[in-house]
Amino acid sequence: MSVREVLRPLSETAGVMAVQVSTRDGLAVEMIGHGLRADVLAAETAAVLESSRSAADRLMLGEPAYVSVALPQYRLLCFPLESHVLAVVVGEDDAPAAVELALGVLPRLAAEMGDPT
């Protein structure tokens, strides 16, 4: 199964505007969706997660499971894997369901990307 095929069910979920897999250092690997610059989304998603990981070390709260950035109409969700990041852009009202679906996709995505689970 390709990465695109793993992402497709999530991308077709109600309210989801875009899904992207990128490397932890900010390079886009695969994206389904329109209207967003893949390179900028990948770079800033990596930055958000890196700052969260640095804070995790200092706060001793464990690893970040995900980061959620809320805007007036949209929510950006960032899920870290060992070497990659899954980003989901979703309408605010549909965000809770998207979180659950994305968490369900992560193990298959990790397997496809060769990341340990």
Next chain:
Amino acid sequence: MSLDSELRVLLDVRGVTSVCVVGSDGVLIGGAEGADGDLMRVAELVPSALGSSRVLAGLLGDGEVTQALVEFDRAPVLLVPLSAETAAGGGHVAVFTLSAVADLGRVRFRLKTMLPRLIAALPV
């Protein structure tokens, strides 16, 4: 009421383990914490977490960040700009550490009702 007094009211909300107000540069302005809290370290999270969030907000063209949540293994941390000015890069941010994500709704509701008092208690 002083800022710290207002924040102690928020600490009484079930699920809140610490709360502080931080400048956009990460300087701690005021706070209230439970026994295991470490407000200074929580405050350090603000500049980098919100900085990248603002760039992402610009990418989506959907206005300013209204809040950011980082769910760590042991506890979620919620960051809420206290004004549109804060969301755009100036002003103050309220930072909560919570027991669980399930407490989010309760915290958001109380913060919404207390927001005018919090803003009034901020240093000018």
